Structure formats: structure tokens, C-alpha cells
Amino acid sequence: MAEVNNKEETKEVEIPDTLPVLPVRDIVIFPYMILPLFVGRDISIKAIDHALNTNRMVLLLAQRDLNVENPTTDDLYLMGTVCMIMRMLKLPDGRVKVLVQGLSKARVSGFIQQDPFFVAGILKVTEEKPAEATIENEALIRSVKEQMDKVVGLGKTVLPDVMVVIENIEDPGRLADLITANLGLKTDQAQEILEMADPVGRLTRVGEILGREIQLLTIQQKIQTEARGEIDKTQREYFLREQLKAIQRELGDIDERAEEVREFRKKIDEAKMPEKVMKEADKQLRRIEKMHPDSAEAGTIRTYLEWLTEIPWSKSTKDQLDIRKAEKVLNDDHYDLEKVKERILEYLSVRKLKEKMKGPILCFIGPPGVGKTSLGRSISRALGREFVRVSLGGVRDEAEIRGHRRTYVGALPGRIIQGIKQAGTNNPVFMLDEIDKIGSDFRGDPSSALLEVLDPEQNNSFADHYLAVPFDLSNVMFITTGNLTDTIPGPLRDRMEILYLSGYTEEEKLQIAKKYLIPKQLDEHGINTKILQIKESAVRQIISHYTREAGVRNLEREIANLCRKVAKRVAEGKEDNFDVSAKNIHKYLGVPKYLPEEEMKVSEVGVATGLAWTEAGGDVIYVEATMMKGKGNLTLTGQLGDVMKESAQAALSYIKSRAVVLGLNEDSFSGIDMHIHVPAGAIPKDGPSAGITMATSIASALTGRPVRKDVAMTGEVTLRGRVLPIGGLKEKALAAKRMGIKTVIIPHRNKKDLDDLPKYVKEGMTFEIAETMDDVLKIALGSKAGTKGAAQKSRTSAGHAAKKIKKVKTLPVAKRSKVTNATRHDRRVKASRGNKKKV
Numbered sequence: 001m002a003e004v005n006n007k008e009e010t011k012e013v014e015i016p017d018t019l020p021v022l023p024v025r026d027i028v029i030f031p032y033m034i035l036p037l038f039v040g041r042d043i044s045i046k047a048i049d050h051a052l053n054t055n056r057m058v059l060l061l062a063q064r065d066l067n068v069e070n071p072t073t074d075d076l077y078l079m080g081t082v083c084m085i086m087r088m089l090k091l092p093d094g095r096v097k098v099l100v101q102g103l104s105k106a107r108v109s110g111f112i113q114q115d116p117f118f119v120a121g122i123l124k125v126t127e128e129k130p131a132e133a134t135i136e137n138e139a140l141i142r143s144v145k146e147q148m149d150k151v152v153g154l155g156k157t158v159l160p161d162v163m164v165v166i167e168n169i170e171d172p173g174r175l176a177d178l179i180t181a182n183l184g185l186k187t188d189q190a191q192e193i194l195e196m197a198d199p200v201g202r203l204t205r206v207g208e209i210l211g212r213e214i215q216l217l218t219i220q221q222k223i224q225t226e227a228r229g230e231i232d233k234t235q236r237e238y239f240l241r242e243q244l245k246a247i248q249r250e251l252g253d254i255d256e257r258a259e260e261v262r263e264f265r266k267k268i269d270e271a272k273m274p275e276k277v278m279k280e281a282d283k284q285l286r287r288i289e290k291m292h293p294d295s296a297e298a299g300t301i302r303t304y305l306e307w308l309t310e311i312p313w314s315k316s317t318k319d320q321l322d323i324r325k326a327e328k329v330l331n332d333d334h335y336d337l338e339k340v341k342e343r344i345l346e347y348l349s350v351r352k353l354k355e356k357m358k359g360p361i362l363c364f365i366g367p368p369g370v371g372k373t374s375l376g377r378s379i380s381r382a383l384g385r386e387f388v389r390v391s392l393g394g395v396r397d398e399a400e401i402r403g404h405r406r407t408y409v410g411a412l413p414g415r416i417i418q419g420i421k422q423a424g425t426n427n428p429v430f431m432l433d434e435i436d437k438i439g440s441d442f443r444g445d446p447s448s449a450l451l452e453v454l455d456p457e458q459n460n461s462f463a464d465h466y467l468a469v470p471f472d473l474s475n476v477m478f479i480t481t482g483n484l485t486d487t488i489p490g491p492l493r494d495r496m497e498i499l500y501l502s503g504y505t506e507e508e509k510l511q512i513a514k515k516y517l518i519p520k521q522l523d524e525h526g527i528n529t530k531i532l533q534i535k536e537s538a539v540r541q542i543i544s545h546y547t548r549e550a551g552v553r554n555l556e557r558e559i560a561n562l563c564r565k566v567a568k569r570v571a572e573g574k575e576d577n578f579d580v581s582a583k584n585i586h587k588y589l590g591v592p593k594y595l596p597e598e599e600m601k602v603s604e605v606g607v608a609t610g611l612a613w614t615e616a617g618g619d620v621i622y623v624e625a626t627m628m629k630g631k632g633n634l635t636l637t638g639q640l641g642d643v644m645k646e647s648a649q650a651a652l653s654y655i656k657s658r659a660v661v662l663g664l665n666e667d668s669f670s671g672i673d674m675h676i677h678v679p680a681g682a683i684p685k686d687g688p689s690a691g692i693t694m695a696t697s698i699a700s701a702l703t704g705r706p707v708r709k710d711v712a713m714t715g716e717v718t719l720r721g722r723v724l725p726i727g728g729l730k731e732k733a734l735a736a737k738r739m740g741i742k743t744v745i746i747p748h749r750n751k752k753d754l755d756d757l758p759k760y761v762k763e764g765m766t767f768e769i770a771e772t773m774d775d776v777l778k779i780a781l782g783s784k785a786g787t788k789g790a791a792q793k794s795r796t797s798a799g800h801a802a803k804k805i806k807k808v809k810t811l812p813v814a815k816r817s818k819v820t821n822a823t824r825h826d827r828r829v830k831a832s833r834g835n836k837k838k839v
């Protein structure tokens with residue numbers, strides 16, 4: 001709405017007493033305003049026609065309710081503005097567009113005509129009192145103008161031209177009118193202003209309205225800013241990223257996401273997955289396409305897809321089932337081990353005849369370093385398969401076998417699938433080491449998951465939690481290894497065929513070193529026999545003074561050590577010929593790590609030689625018994641387990657019960673305390689098989705008869721003196737042999753096991769069979785022990801027991817120190833092994 005500043009002109013216009021009325025719907029027009037109007041109603045068009053034909057003037061009256069289509073005189077406000085029609089245009093649709101200019105306010109004195117258009121009698125309204133230029137008025141004008149600026153500043157649209165006019169008006173009445181006309185107020189509000197005759201009052205009212213408007217606009221703006229802030233935060237990053245991408249595109253970088261998806265698609269096709277897996281992979285790929293590439297979830301899916309595509313779903317090697325070649329490979333790699341090799345060849349033969357053999361799982365049991373792993377490698381080499389090795393030692397969590405579900409942060413497949421991926425084929429030779437060392441606790445039982453892995457009936461659809469799609473393990477050849485069978489969970493043990501590999505004798509070690517380990521290490525260190533000659537005596541020295549083991553792992557290590565030292569000197573250009581024998585080996589390997597276990601030089605009273613069995617092979621133990629004045633108590637030391645303690649009690653009770661036969665005074669027991677000690681005291685020991693050894697040492701201490709130094713024994717003893725069978729005979733026999741002990745007393749029921757002992761073990765050894773404790777004592781204490789005559793003889797000597805005490809006390813002093821010497825290095829070895837001895 002514009003305003004014309006031509007007061008002079010309007011003053012001259014005569015306003016008649018009656019005028020046609022133009023009802024307007026949503027607008028109130030003020031004097032001095034110029035305004036275009038679209039007129040459509042018949043009643044209005046006729047009024048305009050009439051005016052154009054006369055003095056071109058009409059009275060514009062606002063309609064109270066703008067929804068009324070055909071207003072009556074009652075629907076109109078009675079105060080309006082007389083306007084001059086400046087221009088008129090007939091529109092094609094029948095409507096008329098007129099440009100009107102407000103001349104003066106006028107009030108209706110009465111309606112003269114209602115048809116075909118309204119004609120009203122009017123009274124011209126002039127300002128009540130022209131405003132004075134007081135300081136208050138000026139302040140008011142200024143404040144209203146400022147408010148108007150603010151309103152515009154807050155976003156209200158007012159034409160800049162109008163703002164200029166407003167800036168220049170100094171008349172409060174006209175200022176109020178102009179602002180009202182341009183604020184877009186509601187009709188009733190604008191009408192209220194129009195009807196106010198007092199210019200200052202009018203401007204004050206406009207000021208109020210502006211104040212409210214400012215408030216409204218401020219709140220509105222605040223709401224908008226808040227809302228925008230919210231959106232901004234999330235959208236900002238998005239915009240930045242899009243910009244970044246745009247820049248990358250501009251710089252010629254390819255669209256990463258599309259490229260990634262393309263790559264995955266290619267990988268999926270290449271992986272030749274089973275249909276089910278392919279479906280899953282496709283599904284995940286579609287998800288990743290829709291996701292923001294940097295989101296955490298996209299990362300998880302990416303890792304998953306990488307796993308899916310890298311697993312050898314249908315990649316396999318072709319088996320070479322040439323039994324003769326397999327035999328050659330096994331012999332090339334291993335000395336002896338005939339039985340095991342034969343069993344392996346049988347296994348491979350069956351496999352050749354029946355391809356989809358659901359055969360047993362082979363399980364190699366034996367001490368460390370006896371070639372379990374290297375046998376596995378040889379099998380894979382013979383078959384032309386890949387080889388993977390996974391250790392199960394310390395696995396307590398089912399998820400380590402079967403993987404974590406993908407919902408876990410950092411989830412990964414279990415060790416089985418990891419091994420398969422590492423192998424790169426779906427039919428490797430898969431070695432599960434230390435199957436005897438899996439545990440189970442609140443995190444689940446890994447052995448049940450292993451059962452599924454090893455069971456040929458169900459492992460064709462092994463479900464890894466991470467993959468969530470089955471993998472066929474039925475082509476994998478599983479081999480398990482362990483040191484002992486006792487701790488392998490029963491159901492697992494049932495599924496496996498156990499092949500025992502025992503420790504080696506010194507002679508065997510020598511052969512293995514000469515034929516396998518030395519050539520291998522020379523080759524690995526880039527030297528040859530021209531440069532380094534290792535004499536047999538040197539190897540023997542290494543075996544006895546630098547290693548103490550059932551297998552040959554440390555032996556190999558020491559040989560490697562020797563080669564390294566030589567290689568260094570050769571590289572330094574110092575020497576190029578080395579002749580290593582027992583005499584000069586210490587120059588290369590340093591001082592001997594172990595002194596060979598000294599065998600007992602003399603037979604002693606109260607010290608019996610027993611045989612123990614540990615995970616690392618067999619071992620010799622000495623059981624010492626001594627007595628002192630006391631009240632018949634028994635003290636047991638040397639970290640003995642419950643079973644062993646009870647076994648000691650039983651041994652003592654048996655000896656007590658045989659006191660007469662042994663030539664002892666029954667009463668003498670009440671006057672003495674008995675102490676049994678089994679070095680090395682720092683190593684826990686348990687098991688019943690030291691029963692006869694303890695009984696022998698007690699009997700020897702009591703009777704004062706020395707135990708034969710060249711006899712070792714093993715067997716459980718009952719209260720009635722029966723000798724019960726034991727396990728690990730071969731390892732124990734080997735240990736005795738290593739110590740130079742020639743005679744071993746074994747339980748009668750272990751006699752059959754002698755047949756299984758290899759010849760090299762039995763060579764030069766005597767195995768004495770004992771059915772009862774009496775038999776044991778007969779052998780160990782010499783023929784006279786346990787005879788009536790001896791008993792009588794000893795009974796005659798008064799205070800015999802007391803004398804014995806003296807003897808026992810004095811004798812073992814020298815012996816003790818020796819035993820302890822042996823014990824000390826024993827302890828070193830065993831502590832390093834950390835094994836518990838089974839006796």
C-alpha cells in the first residue's frame with residue numbers, strides 16, 4: 001500500500017454527502033493510501049460503474065466477517081474511507097481491477113440505497129485535534145519508528161520504499177495510519193485504529209501493537225533457531241562429507257563406496273561359496289551399500305564380509321595317496337617310531353581305498369619334543385595337504401573354539417575357522433595341540449565345541465558363532481596331540497585313536513641327532529660338515545650335560561646354538577674348521593647345565609629309589625625314611641598329595657602289621673616317630689604308585705638293612721601287602737635306564753606290559769615281578785630281609801630300634817647332601833617344567 005504525499009491536491013476535492021459503497025473483505029484503507037483492488041462481486045462492480053460515471057468517488061467499508069459473500073448493511077463497519085478511483089481495468093474473467101486512493105475518513109450516517117448497490121449518506125471525519133510537536137510526541141514518534149525498524153529486523157517484510165516514507169513522516173496520525181496499513185493486521189485491529197480520531201492516541205496504540213509484534217517475532221525466531229540448531233548438528237557432518245566426496249570426485253578419485261561394493265562382489269563370486277553363504281553375503285553387501293561408509297556398523301559388516309570371502313569354501317588340494325611315497329616321507333623325517341609310522345600308513349591306506357572315510361581322529365600322546373608335531377607335518381607333506389597347528393592349551397572359553405557372535409565388539413571367528421583361513425584350503429591337516437590342557441569354567445565348555453569339530457557325523461556343518469553360516473569340516477584331517485591322556489575329557493578321548501610316543505634313550509637321541517638334527521641345523525645355518533664336525537662324544541655330552549628331557553627339543557636347540565656360534569666365527573673370518581668333541585664343547589655351549597644324576601654309590605638304609613611319571617617323561621625319585629624318638633607319629637614332607645599321603649599311611653600300617661616277620665619289636669613303634677620325605681620338596685607329587693617304595697624305605701629304616709642301590713621300583717601297596725599295577729611303565733623304565741639302574745621291580749599285573757616295551761628299553765635291564773610286598777622286600781633289601789631268622793635275630797638285640805635311629809641318623813648325612821645335590825638340579829629342571837609328578 002503506497003501513500004501519496006499530496007495534501008494540497010486532496011484538500012481541494014469536494015466530498016459529496018452521498019456516495020456508492022464498496023464493501024471490502026480483508027482490508028482497511030486509510031487516507032493518503034493508494035491501493036489496487038480486485039472487485040468481483042456484482043454489487044461492487046455496479047458501485048464502481050456508478051462512481052466512474054459520476055465523480056469517481058466511492059466509500060470503502062470493511063466487512064466485519066470476511067466470509068460473508070453477500071453482505072447486508074449490517075455486515076459492514078460504519079466508518080470507512082472515501083476513495084478516488086484512479087484507474088479501472090476490466091479483466092477477461094469479468095472481474096474489475098481498480099486503483100484507488102484514500103481521500104478522507106468518513107462515517108455512514110445512513111444507507112440510502114441497497115440495490116443494485118449500496119449508497120450511503122456520509123459525514124466526513126477530520127482529526128480530532130491536530131497533533132502538537134511536543135517533546136512527548138516526538139519521543140513517541142521516534143520510539144514507534146525504532147520499533148518498526150526492529151520489526152523489520154526480526155523478519156517482517158515491509159517494502160523498503162514504505163520504510164523510507166515512514167522515516168520521513170513527522171505527523172503522528174499519518175505515521176500511525178501508514179504503519180497500520182503496512183503491518184498486515186487483522187481487519188478488526190486495523191478498523192480500531194481507523195476509528196480512533198485522536199492522532200497521538202492512535203500512534204500510542206500502534207506502538208502497543210508493534211511491541212506485541214516484536215515479542216511474537218522474537219519468540220518465533222527463537223523457535224526457528226532452536227529447530228535449525230538441531231537439524232544443523234546432524235546435517236553439518238553430512239554436508240561436510242558430501243563436500244569432501246565432491247572434492248574427491250573433482251580431483252579424479254573414484255567413488256570409494258561403489259568401488260568397495262564392486263570389489264566385494266568380485267570376491268564373493270571368486271570365493272565360490274555354498275548357496276546359503278552366498279545369500280548371506282549378498283544380504284550383507286546390500287546393507288553396506290545403504291549404509292554410511294564411515295559408520296561403525298559398516299565397519300563390522302566389512303570385516304565380516306572379508307572373513308566370508310577369504311574362507312576357502314571350495315578351495316582344496318588334491319590328495320596324493322601314494323603309500324610308498326608317504327612311507328618315504330615319514331622315514332626321511334623321523335628316526336624309528338615304527339609303530340606310529342605303521343599306524344599312520346594304515347590310516348592313509350584306508351583313506352586311499354575309501355575316500356570319504358569317517359575315520360578316527362589320530363591323537364599323539366607323549367612328552368614334549370618326541371616328534372608329535374613333526375609327524376603331523378610329515379603326514380601333510382606326504383598327502384600334499386596344507387598344515388595348520390592350533391594350540392588349545394589354556395583354552396577355557398567355548399568362544400575360542402566357536403567364535404563370538406557378531407554383536408560383540410571386536411568379535412572374531414573361533415580358532416578352528418581361523419586355522420582354516422590360515423590354511424587357505426578346506427582340507428588341511430589340522431593339528432590341535434595340547435588337547436589335554438583345555439579347561440572349562442563359567443565361560444562354557446570348550447570340549448563340547450571340540451566334540452562337534454571332531455565328530456565326523458556332525459562336523460560337515462560346523463557352526464561358528466561369528467560366521468553364522470555352517471562350514472564343512474569333514475574334509476579336514478584332524479590330528480590332536482597331548483602329553484597325558486588323563487586330563488582329556490572322556491567323550492573327546494572316545495572319539496580319538498591314541499598313539500603313544502615315548503621318550504628316547506640316549507642311544508636313540510644320538511642317532512636322531514646324527515641322522516636328522518645335525519644335518520638339519522647345519523643346513524639351516526649355512527654351514528657344512530667340512531666346516532663343522534661334531535664328534536659323537538660331543539653329542540653324548542650335549543645329551544647328558546646340556547639337556548634333561550624325554551624328547552629331543554632341547555638337544556636340537558643346543559645343536560642349533562652350536563651351529564650359530566660356529567657360523568658367527570666363520571662369518572668373522574676367524575676360523576673355518578671346527579672339530580667339536582666332548583672335550584671342547586664347553587667352549588661353544590658354556591658350562592654344563594646339568595650334571596648327570598649321580599647314581600647312588602652305596603646302598604643305604606632308609607633310602608629307596610622309586611620311579612615317577614610326569615608329563616615330560618619318566619623320572620627317578622628317592623624316598624627317604626628316618627625315625628627318631630617319639631610317640632608313634634608319622635610326618636610326611638615333600639609336597640605330597642592326598643593320595644600319596646594315604647599311600648604312605650598304608651605302607652606304614654602294613655610294615656607295622658608285618659613287624660614280627662620283619663624281625664621288629666611291635667612295641668618299638670610307640671617309642672618312635674617316623675618321617676618320610678620325598679625330594680625335591682618344591683615339586684608337588686601325587687599318586688599311589690610310590691606305595692612300595694615308601695614301604696621299602698620304612699622297612700629299611702626300621703630293620704637297618706640298606707636298600708639295594710641298583711634297584712628301582714614302582715607299584716601301589718595295599719594294607720595287606722598286595723602290589724597293585726601302575727601306569728607309564730615305559731617312561732619309568734626309560735628313566736631308570738637313564739640313571740643306570742639295572743633292576744626294576746614292577747607289579748605282577750604289569751608283567752603283560754613288558755611285551756610292549758621296545759627292545760632298546762629292555763636291553764640290559766632286569767624286571768623283577770612282585771606280587772606282594774614281601775616279594776619287593778626280598779629283592780630290595782636282600783634275600784635275608786623278611787625271614788624269620790632275621791626277625792628273631794633282631795628281636796634279641798634290646799633297644800634295637802634306638803640303635804637304628806642312630807644309624808639312620810648318621811648314615812644319611814653324607815647321603816643326604818648327595819641326594820640334595822641331585823635334588824637341587826632336579827628342582828631346577830622340574831620347576832621349569834612346572835609339572836606335577838605322578839608316582
Ligand code: ADP
Pocket residue numbers: 333334335336337366367368369370371372373374375512516517551552553556
Ligand atoms: P612335539 O610336538 O612332540 O613336542 P616336535 O615335533 O616339535 O615335538 O619335535 C621337536 C623336534 O625334534 C623336531 O625338530 C623334530 O623333527 C625332532 N624329532 C623328534 N622326534 C624325532 C625323530 N624320531 N626323528 C627325527 N627327528 C625327531
